Amino acid sequence: MLIHSLDETAVRAGLSIGLPLANARAICPELTVFDADEIADRKTLDDIADWCDRFTPLVALDPPYGLYLDITGCAHLFGGERALLQIVCGALSRRGFAVSAAIASTSICARTLTRHASGKIVADGEEAEAVAPLPISALGAGDAITAGLRRAGLKTIGDVALRAPHEITARFGASFTTLLAHALGQGDAPISPRKPLPDYIVEKRFPDPVATDTVIAMNLSALAAMLVTAMDKQGKGARRLDASFFRTDGAVRTISVDTGRPVTRAEVIDRLFRERLDALNDPLDPGFGFDLIRLSASRTEIVVQQQRDLDANVHDNDELSALIDRIAARIGGKRVVVHLPEDTHIPERAVLAVAAQHHLAAAAQAAWPERIESEPPLRPLRLFDKPEPIKVPFATVPDGPPHQFTWRRVTHTVARVEGPERIAMEWWKQNGDGPTRDYFRIEDEAGLRFWIFRDGLYESEPPDEEVEPGSVRWYVHGLFA
Incomplete structure (x- = not known):
């Protein structure tokens, strides 16, 4: 049984990660111990990442305890980088988390700073100067590489940076050389966001949390109108819509709606979400209220204009598609299906059930075998x-x-x-x-x-x-x- 993680008090008592529990109790008899639960830790990290979506849609995991937030173009919404850093750290600290955060132009540099220089904001071009005095363990390159650098007399990142890159590569590998370069601000490794960036996002922040259904529905309708206006400028319609509700206690609830055809009207979006919210098995719980509601179109398509005055079939197809969307919003898209013929003579494989929202046009054009008049059906219903x-x-x-x-x-x-x-x-x-x-x-x-x-x-x-x-x-x- 080994020490998996510890707090600052345990560190000051002389304990370290990897120390046997028996040795730790000998050093600190009053030690309080809890069983490590990596699954629960990962779930908690995911919950924190969901909460961080209120600051930027580009949130990536840095297991086991880290998060990357790409705040490019977002900081001014919160009063600047310093104010945003204080908001994030303050909110997490009030919830009982020990937080270390930093802002830099490269993700690796920011991660390196969090390990020994929390709260630091590095200007563009000053990365090498900021990380130079830090110990080489801050790079997180692994125990073997860290021990090898120390045996070579290289104790800080600045000491390693003074060596020629080919020397470092020959001894410790190209991956460590790349890691060092990124920490010094020489290039950057792209982060992989947990969620794909939506095509369009509109949101409403509330100085006082909202909790009543009427106010929530009214704001969701206003956001739908804003979203449609933004999409209409580029001639697009929404095929998948996500409404995210951020509670003041950090919980986030996301409700998704799919559509069979691109939606270009706010009243249609409003009606679909009303159907979806009314049919939830787990009703939307505002708790102490929502301080942010976000509506996003995660999948859009270019709207093709059709002649609607003379072609009655277009109106019929629109009404059928709207009906399918409403039923799918209430009972789930996978439960509304259409059947397509398959090119096989095996009876049980001759028909394929697919989601009606995504294959309605194919079902309308499907060529089914014609029945012979005055003859009984060859296949049962x-x-x-x-x-x-x-x-x-x-x-x-x-x-x-x-x-x-x-x-x-x-x-x-x-x-x-x-x-x-x-x-x-x-x-x-x-x-x-x-x-x-x-x-x-x-x-x-x-x-x-x-x-x-x-x-x-x-x-x-x-x-x-x-x-x-x-x-x-x-x-x-x-x-x-």
């Missing part, structure tokens, strides 16, 4: 997801139907039969091992119609002879209306 086995006491071989079968503990006597329709499996996908099916349309004495098949073929026997099924299996695959 209800097809089981998985064929259900039936018991057949005897059948006519080699190609005949059963005379009687038992399904779900009910025995059915066959009155009328059509078939067989022989369907072989796709040998090019199954190495020729798939059995051959013979399908029959069957009506029993009660007038119920079934679609059953024989899985496999009987051995060669004299025609019209009744034999036991043996290894051949029978299934019911669907029901006719």
